[in-house]
Amino acid sequence: MKPAKKAASRVGLSPGTILHTGKRKVGKARITLIDYDESHVEERELERIEEAFPYRDEGSVTWVNIDGLHQTEIIEAIGEHYGLHPLVLEDLVNTGQRPKVEEYEGYVFIVLRMVTYDPGTHDIEDEQVSLILGKNFVISFQEREGDIFDPVRERIRNEKGRLRRSGADYLAYALMDAIVDHYFVILEGLGEMIESVEEELVTNPTVQTLQVIHTLKREMIGLRRSVWPLREILSRLQRGESPLFQQATLVYLRDVYDHTIQVIDTVESLRDMVTGMLDTYLSSISNRMNEVMKVLTIIATIFIPLSFIAGLYGMNFVNIPELQLPWGYFMALMFMAGVAVLMLLYFRWRRWL
Amino acid sequence: MKPAKKAASRVGLSPGTILHTGKRKVGKARITLIDYDESHVEERELERIEEAFPYRDEGSVTWVNIDGLHQTEIIEAIGEHYGLHPLVLEDLVNTGQRPKVEEYEGYVFIVLRMVTYDPGTHDIEDEQVSLILGKNFVISFQEREGDIFDPVRERIRNEKGRLRRSGADYLAYALMDAIVDHYFVILEGLGEMIESVEEELVTNPTVQTLQVIHTLKREMIGLRRSVWPLREILSRLQRGESPLFQQATLVYLRDVYDHTIQVIDTVESLRDMVTGMLDTYLSSISNRMNEVMKVLTIIATIFIPLSFIAGLYGMNFVNIPELQLPWGYFMALMFMAGVAVLMLLYFRWRRWL
Amino acid sequence: MKPAKKAASRVGLSPGTILHTGKRKVGKARITLIDYDESHVEERELERIEEAFPYRDEGSVTWVNIDGLHQTEIIEAIGEHYGLHPLVLEDLVNTGQRPKVEEYEGYVFIVLRMVTYDPGTHDIEDEQVSLILGKNFVISFQEREGDIFDPVRERIRNEKGRLRRSGADYLAYALMDAIVDHYFVILEGLGEMIESVEEELVTNPTVQTLQVIHTLKREMIGLRRSVWPLREILSRLQRGESPLFQQATLVYLRDVYDHTIQVIDTVESLRDMVTGMLDTYLSSISNRMNEVMKVLTIIATIFIPLSFIAGLYGMNFVNIPELQLPWGYFMALMFMAGVAVLMLLYFRWRRWL
C-alpha cells in the first residue's frame, strides 16, 4: 500500500503514457472471453486480443477479462479499437489508483481495489481491478490471475440465471458485487486473527504481540482507505447518473452499496477492537511490571528490618546484656521470624500481596 | 454483532438467493394475523402463510407477523403473492442488515434492529426486525418469538384507540415506535450496570472491572452503530417522502424521530461515562501501586540509616571509645530510635505519609 | 440528566398519553395570567384554567403561565380548548424532551431546557420549559415555581416598554431570552467553581479534587447537550420560517441566537479548561510521587556505600592494618562523612536535589 513509490517513477511523463508501474505479476497476460445472451454462451481463451473485437457488434453481451497488465500492446490495441481516452489507458496500467468511476462518451471506466489476505504473514495486499462498461460489452483488467470472478462465470453458464437475461450493466454489477463480497472474506480472516491475538494478550503478551497489533492497525487504516472511496462510487452509480446502467439494475447497485456500508461498519468495528487491544496491551504490560516490582520490593522490605536486627547484635559494645543470655541467639531468631510474619500479615491486610 | 461472519457465508451467491444466515432461533416459524378496522378485530394463528392471502383485498388493515426466518418457503410464498423484489427477500433472511428503508413500487421495506440485554452475561444481542408496509397491510418479520409487539396488539384490541381508526401506515409507525421504545429499556439496564461498576471502581477495582468496562465500551459502540442509521431512516420517513405514509401520520413519525435522538443522546452520555470510568480505573490502579511503593520505600529508607549505625559499631577498630562505655549499647539504641522518629516526623511534615 | 429513566416508564403506552414523568415538584399547579395591550395590564392568579379561556378572543396579548405539570387535567383542558395535538400534550408532561420547535396549524410549540446550579452539591439540574405561541396568546409551562420570568413581568408592567407595544411573538421572544440569559448565570457560577478548583490543584490536589473535576466534566457534557439543540432552534426561528413571528421580531431572535452562540463558546472554553485541569492533576500527582521516590532513593543511595565501608571494617580478617591504628575509627568516620558530602555535591551538581 505504497502508492507514492509506484507513482514516483512516472514523474515527468506525458499524460496518457502507458507504462505499467505494478510488479510484473504473471508471465503472459491471459485473455478470456465470454459471449452470451439468453439463448447461448460461448467461452474462449484468446491468444491475441484482436480475436475479441468482432464480438463487439453482435447483440449479445461480451465479457473480455485480461489477467496481467505488463503487455502494454494489449492495452493499446483495446484503447484503439474501443476508442478509450489516453488517460483511461494510463490509469489501467498505473496500478496505484484510488477506486473511482469516470464517465466518458459511450463507456464508463470503473477502478476498484481488490484485497487479498495472507494469514501466514498477516499481510493484506491489494490489487487494482478495472472495468470498462460499454453498451453491450464489459472489459475487466486484473493484475494477476485470480479466482474471484469464478462464481460469476458459473452463474453465466447457468441458463436460468438472471445474468443471462440481463445486459452488460448487470454483468458489471455482478463483477463489482463479487469484489465487494470478497472483502467479507478478508474481514472474517482478520476478525479471527484479532480474536486469537486478543487471547494471546490475556495469556502471554510479548513484544511480538505489540508488533502484530501495530501491523493490524496499519492494515485497518489501509483497508479503510480502499473501502471509503468505494462507498462514494457506488453511491453515485446507484443514483442512476450514468445512462449505461438501466433502471432495473439500480436496485442491485443499491444492494452492493449496502454491502459496502456493511464492510465499512465492520472495518470500523475491527479498528475499534484493535485500538482497544493496544490499550489493553499497554496496561497489561505495565500491570505485569508493577506486579514484579511490587513483589521484589516487598521481599526487600521484609529483609531490611531483619538485617538491621542482625546488625544490632553484631555491634561490639562491651555491655550488650542480650548477648550473654544462653538462649539469646534463638530468641533473636524468633523475634526476627515474628517481625517477618507481622509484616507479611500487614501487607496481606493492606491487600498488597 | 459480527456482520462480517454472517455475510461471508453468502459470498459468490447470486443476488436474491434466499438463504437464512442467522442462527436457527425457533423450532417452527410462528405466523399470527390480526385483521381490523374501526368496527371489528380478528386475531388468528396461522398454520400456513397462504391462509393470510385472502385478507389482502378487503378494506380492513391486515397485520401478519412471522417469528422465525429459517423456513424460507414461507418467505418465498410471501414474495410471490405480494410481488416483492428478490433483493427484499434476500435481505429479509440475511439477518445482518443495517437499519434501512427502501421504497419499491407499491410497498415500503423497512429494516430495523431490536436489541435485547442479558444482565447476567452483560451481553447485548441484536436481532433484525423487518417490516413490509403495503396499501392496507403490514408484514413483520422477527428472528424469534418475542413480546415486544404485545402492547401494540393490546392497543388494537382496544376499540377506542387511535390505532383502530387509522390505516396500515399508523400500524407501521406503532411497530417502529415499540422497537425504539425498547431501546430505552436497554439503556436503563445499561445505566444501572454502569452505576454499579462505578461503585466497584471506587471501592475495589480489579482486573475483572477492567474487562467489564471494556465490554461495556464495545457494546456502546455496537449500540451506536445500530441506532445512528435508525435516525437517518426516521428522518427520511418523517419528511414524508413515501406516499404510503399519510400526512396525519408524519407528525407521529417525527415523534419517533425525537425519541431516536433521545436514544442517541443517552448512548453518547453513557459512552462518555464509560470512557471516564476507564480513565478512573487506570489512575486508581496507578494510585494504589504508587501508594504501595511509597510505603515500602519509606520503610526501607528508615532502616537503611539505622543499619548503617549498627554496622558502624560492628567495626573492629581497636579504639572505638563508645564501645567501652557501659551504657553505650543503650545510648546507641536510643540514638537509633531518635533518628527513626525524626525521619518519620520529616516524612509526615512533607506529607509523604 | 438521565432521560433514559424517565422515558423507560412510558414504554408501550399509546402516543399522546398524558402521563407526567418528572418528579412531582409542587403541591398544586399554580396558574397565573397576564393580559395586556398598549393601554392596559391585567394580572390574575387563577384557580381553574378555564378562567383563562375567555381572554383568548380579545385583541390583547394573553400570557398564561403554569407552574407544575402533575395535574394532567389542566393540560387536557388546555389541549381541548386550544386544539393542541395529542403529541404536544404528551411532550408537555413527559419532561425529558430535547429542546425543539414544532410548528402546527395555528400555533408553535417550543420546548426549552432551563438549568439551575446548586453550588453546594455542584449539581446542575435542568428543567423543561415549554411555550405555546398562538396568534395573540402565549402559554408557558414550568415544572416548578421559579423566578426566572419575573423580569419579563416587570417589563410588561412598565407602560413605556417595547413589550407592551408588541404582539405575542415578542413576548415569546422575551421568555426565550430570559431562559438563555439564565445560562450565563450558571456559567458564571461554574467558572468560579472551576477557578477555585484550579487553585486547589496547585496548592493541594487530593482524590476529592479528581472527583470534582470528573463531576464538572460530566456537567459540561450535559450542558453542551442541552445548549446545542437550542442553537438549532433559534437558528430556524430567526430565519423567519414561522408566520407567527413578525418580521420586526426576527432581529431580536437573531440577538438571542447570538447569545446562544456565546453560551456555547463559553461552555466549550470551560470544557477545555476542565480537560486541561485533568491533565494538570494527573501530571502533578505523578510529579509529587516522583519527588518522593527520588528523595527516598537518594537517602538510600547515600547510606548504602557508607554501610559497605562499615561492613568492611567489621570483617574478621586477622590482618587488617587500619584496625590497629589508634585513630582508625575516627579516620573511618571522617572518610564516610567525606563520601557522603561528595555524593550530595554530585547529586546537587546533577540537579537531582
Added chain:
Amino acid sequence: MKPAKKAASRVGLSPGTILHTGKRKVGKARITLIDYDESHVEERELERIEEAFPYRDEGSVTWVNIDGLHQTEIIEAIGEHYGLHPLVLEDLVNTGQRPKVEEYEGYVFIVLRMVTYDPGTHDIEDEQVSLILGKNFVISFQEREGDIFDPVRERIRNEKGRLRRSGADYLAYALMDAIVDHYFVILEGLGEMIESVEEELVTNPTVQTLQVIHTLKREMIGLRRSVWPLREILSRLQRGESPLFQQATLVYLRDVYDHTIQVIDTVESLRDMVTGMLDTYLSSISNRMNEVMKVLTIIATIFIPLSFIAGLYGMNFVNIPELQLPWGYFMALMFMAGVAVLMLLYFRWRRWL
C-alpha cells in the same frame, strides 16, 4: 476572554438597553473625524459627537472614530441621528460580542475583535472593534485609544492613494484589513515566545515551563475562537451579499479573506506546536526522572553485592580459612573491586550507563 462574566451582569435587562459592560478603559471618549474625497482631506478632533452630523449629507466620505464606549450618551446620539437599531446600540457597548456582520436597512454593522499581546505577562487581551458602514460614512468604535488605524489615516492623507479615490466601502475594507493584519504581529510575537519556550524545554524544563505551555495552549484556543468567525464574516462579505460594497471592492475583501485563512493556518500550526511541546515536556520530565532513578539504582546495585561479601567475612564462624591468611583482607578488597568493575562493564555493555 470570559464573555460569560460580562454578559451575566446584563441578565434580565430589556433588549436594546445601552449599558457598557467592559472595563472603563479611557477617561473620556475621544472622537476624531476625517472627511475626504479625491480633492480634499479634513481632520478634526471633536468635543461633541453632534459636530459630526452635518458632514453626513455632503458627497465626501466621512469617517468618525470613537475611542471609549463608557459615555453612552454619545452612542445614543449616534443611534438617533443615524437611525440605528436598538440592538446595534446594545451590541456596540456590550463588548463581549463574537465577530459578526449584520445588515440593516441603509447600513451594515460589523463587529470584529482586535487582539493585543503583552510579552511580559504572556497575556493576550482582546478588544471589540465595531464598524458602522453607511452610504458615505464609516463610524468605528474602539474600547480604548490605539494606534492600529494610524496607517489607514496616513494613507488617507496621501493624495495619490487608492483610498482617496474610493468610497466608504473601501475605507471599511481598509479598517478591517488593518485589524486582520494586526493578528500577524500577535502571531509573530507568539511564535517567538513558543520558540524560546521550546529551547527552554530542551535545556532546563521546570514546572514553570509547563504553566507557560498551558497558558499558551489556552491562548491559542482563545485566538482560534476569535479568528474563526472572522473567516465566516469575510467569506460572506466577499461574496458580495451587501449592496453597500461595490463590485470593485469585493476583490479586496477576498484578499482580506485570504489573510484570515493564513491567520487561521498559522494559529493551527502554533497550536500543533504547543501540543507537541506538551508531549515533549512530559516525556522529557519522565526521561529525567528515569535517568535519576536508573543511576541511583545502579549505585545501589553495585554496592549491595559488595556489602554482602563484607558481611560474609564479618561472620563469627570458628573456622573461616580466608580470615587467617595474612593477605586475606587485601585479597578480599581486590575481589570486591573486581566484582564492581565487572558489574560496571556489564552495565555499560547493556547500555544501561
Added chain:
Amino acid sequence: MKPAKKAASRVGLSPGTILHTGKRKVGKARITLIDYDESHVEERELERIEEAFPYRDEGSVTWVNIDGLHQTEIIEAIGEHYGLHPLVLEDLVNTGQRPKVEEYEGYVFIVLRMVTYDPGTHDIEDEQVSLILGKNFVISFQEREGDIFDPVRERIRNEKGRLRRSGADYLAYALMDAIVDHYFVILEGLGEMIESVEEELVTNPTVQTLQVIHTLKREMIGLRRSVWPLREILSRLQRGESPLFQQATLVYLRDVYDHTIQVIDTVESLRDMVTGMLDTYLSSISNRMNEVMKVLTIIATIFIPLSFIAGLYGMNFVNIPELQLPWGYFMALMFMAGVAVLMLLYFRWRRWL
C-alpha cells in the same frame, strides 16, 4: 513554513504594494520564453521582460517563465502590459500565499506551492509557484531557478506531443501536473526516511530519534496544509468553471485532481505511520527502562536475603551453635548459594527474568 513572519513585515502597507517578502534567492531574475505552435518552437532567454511582449498578439502559445521575484520592476512591467490587478502583483511577490485560484477578467491567477526535501537536514522547504493563464499565454513565476519544468520543456520540443497541438490551457495543466508529480518524489524520500527511522526505533532508539520523529510529524502537518488547498483548487478547475480551460483539457485536470487525492492519501498514511512511531518510541523507551529497573531490582532482591544471613552469623551472641561447627562456614556458604539458586528459579518460573 512560517507564513506569519513573512506577512508581519507587510502590516500597514496599502494593498497592491509590490514588496518581495521571501528571501532573495537568486542573483538576478532569469527570464526564459518559449513560443510554440504545431509547426514551430522558439526558445529564448530574455534580458528584459519587455522583449516578451510582442509575442502576445501572435496566434501561437507563449510561455514566459521568471525565476526570482526580487526584481519588482519586472513584475510591475508585466502587470502593466497584461493589465493585472494590483492584488495579483502583490500576491506574486508576497510568497507566503496559500495555494489558490482566482479568476479575473481575461486571465486566471493560480498560486501553487512546490516542495523540496533536503535529505541531509530532513528539511522540507516550500516555494511559491504562480501561474498567469491568459488566452494564448502562460506566465510562470518561481522564487528561484529549478529544474521542475524541464520535462515540460522537453515535451514542447517534441514535435509529436499533444502539448504542441493544444492551447495555453493545456500548457498550464502540464505545469500544474509537474508540480503535483513532484510531491510524489518528496513523499518517496520521506517514506524512505520514515522506514529508516522505524528500523532505528527497533534497534537503538535515542533521544535524537524522538527529535527526528517530531520533525517528521511537523513536516507532515506542513505538507498537509499545502496539499489540501491544492485539492480544492483542482476540484474547482476540473468542474470547468473557468472559460479559459477548454472542455478537452478538463479531463486532464481531473487526472491531476486524482493525483492530488493520491498525494493526500499518502500524506495521511505517512502521518499515521509517524504517529504510530511516536507511540512505539515511547513504549519502547519505557520498556527498556522497565527492563533495566527489573534486572537491577532482581539483583538487589537476591543479595538482600543473603546479606541478612551473613549478618545473622556476624552476631556476637555467646551461644550460636552453628558458629562452633568446623564446617559451619562452608555450610553457610552452601545454604546461601541454595537460597540464591531457588530465588533465581522462582523468578524464572514467574517469567520475571
